[in-house]
Amino acid sequence: MAEKLSRAERRELERQQEQEEKILSKKREVVYKEMVQAQRLSLREEKVAPADSFISLQHINKIYPNRVQAVFDFNLEIKEREFIVFVGPSGCGKSTTLRMIAGLEEITGGDLYINGEFANELEPKDRDTAMVFQSYALYPHMTVYDNMAFGLQMRHVPKAEIEERVKKVAEILQITEYLDRKPKALSGGQCQRVALGRAIVRNAKVFLMDEPLSNLDAKLRVQMRSEIVKLHNELGATTIYVTHDQIEAMTMASRIVVMNKGYIQQIGTPKVIYNHPANTFVATFIGSPAMNIIEGKYFKDHIELSDICSIKLSKEMIEAHDKFYQEEIEAAHKRIEEVKEVLIKYEQDKKRKKADEEFVVDEALIEEELNADPEVNELRKNIEHYQECLSSKDGHAIYFGIRPEDIIEKGSASLIKNPSMSMKLKVSIAELLGNEYYAHIDFAGKDTIAKVNAELNVEKGQELELVFNLDKYSLFDTFNGKNIKPFKE
Ligand code: ADP
Numbered sequence: 001m002a003e004k005l006s007r008a009e010r011r012e013l014e015r016q017q018e019q020e021e022k023i024l025s026k027k028r029e030v031v032y033k034e035m036v037q038a039q040r041l042s043l044r045e046e047k048v049a050p051a052d053s054f055i056s057l058q059h060i061n062k063i064y065p066n067r068v069q070a071v072f073d074f075n076l077e078i079k080e081r082e083f084i085v086f087v088g089p090s091g092c093g094k095s096t097t098l099r100m101i102a103g104l105e106e107i108t109g110g111d112l113y114i115n116g117e118f119a120n121e122l123e124p125k126d127r128d129t130a131m132v133f134q135s136y137a138l139y140p141h142m143t144v145y146d147n148m149a150f151g152l153q154m155r156h157v158p159k160a161e162i163e164e165r166v167k168k169v170a171e172i173l174q175i176t177e178y179l180d181r182k183p184k185a186l187s188g189g190q191c192q193r194v195a196l197g198r199a200i201v202r203n204a205k206v207f208l209m210d211e212p213l214s215n216l217d218a219k220l221r222v223q224m225r226s227e228i229v230k231l232h233n234e235l236g237a238t239t240i241y242v243t244h245d246q247i248e249a250m251t252m253a254s255r256i257v258v259m260n261k262g263y264i265q266q267i268g269t270p271k272v273i274y275n276h277p278a279n280t281f282v283a284t285f286i287g288s289p290a291m292n293i294i295e296g297k298y299f300k301d302h303i304e305l306s307d308i309c310s311i312k313l314s315k316e317m318i319e320a321h322d323k324f325y326q327e328e329i330e331a332a333h334k335r336i337e338e339v340k341e342v343l344i345k346y347e348q349d350k351k352r353k354k355a356d357e358e359f360v361v362d363e364a365l366i367e368e369e370l371n372a373d374p375e376v377n378e379l380r381k382n383i384e385h386y387q388e389c390l391s392s393k394d395g396h397a398i399y400f401g402i403r404p405e406d407i408i409e410k411g412s413a414s415l416i417k418n419p420s421m422s423m424k425l426k427v428s429i430a431e432l433l434g435n436e437y438y439a440h441i442d443f444a445g446k447d448t449i450a451k452v453n454a455e456l457n458v459e460k461g462q463e464l465e466l467v468f469n470l471d472k473y474s475l476f477d478t479f480n481g482k483n484i485k486p487f488k489e
Pocket of ligand 1 (some may be wrong): 069070088095
């Protein structure tokens, strides 16, 4: 239970929080102003689209007027015909990014190119994009035909051509028989098909889809999922699809962009994201049940997971470990310097407004602010931890990540090349899913899941003899969660 604080302690805590908030809002203000100014200057430069990508997002940032930064330094090159999925929990900035591409939201910083053209300042209607939303937003008083034809009529497409296009798309989507109906006489799935149809008839070069299936029930979602993929294969339009559902991301994407808290966590094919997650966030967000993360101890040439399992480390892993921590130390120092510059800049701006005097950095004040800055404090703690990880003789904490299907019952492990020593572990819960069990195991006090073939007949309380597939594990730092051996193409 949390200790009860005295009044003086409470006041001190409040004072600290106030000061932290003050510094954070200073930083936000400086970052916003600098970004807006840099962007203004940048827009005067001549912009040349990168030759080898169809949609290019370069250092895209979004800060809303209330100074909430929703997207941080988003970089992505999309090739023609790709099916890109933005995935992440609610509020991570997926829709904001998509809406900036569509032109529905202003870009605070960075450059956007679509189809060879600098697009930051293009009107939405000039971007050759068609958007499909979660709410189908069909016109209730119009028939399905008119709903699909409306956009083309507004663009003054000849009537005969409209008819031809609508009928063709209706056939692809199998909604021909509903063309005369009004939306209220359609099911949710049919409405979403019409919304898709309305986007397709426009022959847009880019489809932007914002959670288009989340209003549908589970079964229909699965069906529509494969229909959209089939449609993409047929039409070949470059597609960016936003979802919070990792299964949609894995099954539909040619490449996935995993986001969290406004930052890209990882970009890669579904296979790379699944097999080489960049950090514990990606590792546990993608895949169901989630990857098991077990705390272990890293020694110079092996790791120990409690007293249950010892794993010898490869030469590559040991090299990756040392390189990782050296780079993290450098990056943390660099970031602290950046924060310092931001704080100095704030003081400088303030002084300039007061008088035209020479600016002298008040080192003591800046140091005091750095000491009170929560980000800097965390970075400093991290540096200490990284240094210890590099030099520690008695081992340091590490997260060992292993997917449930890579914890294998010994009898079925003959096919894997690199099994760990075998471990006898007790099952606490056995969930039968038809063809397999999710066997929950108590691994040194941590609930760990293994997928076990249903033919084995697993029961609660039973002891299983298990091995890890050592070709498939990942190691993550315990402070920042990053994979210490990042994937290289
Ligand atoms: P997602 O699509 O991943 O759920 P969003 O892009 O909608 O996330 O939102 C990202 C962040 O931006 C959230 O913190 C959200 O509250 C904030 N946000 C979204 N729209 C606005 C707005 N118009 N004004 C201020 N903040 C906003």
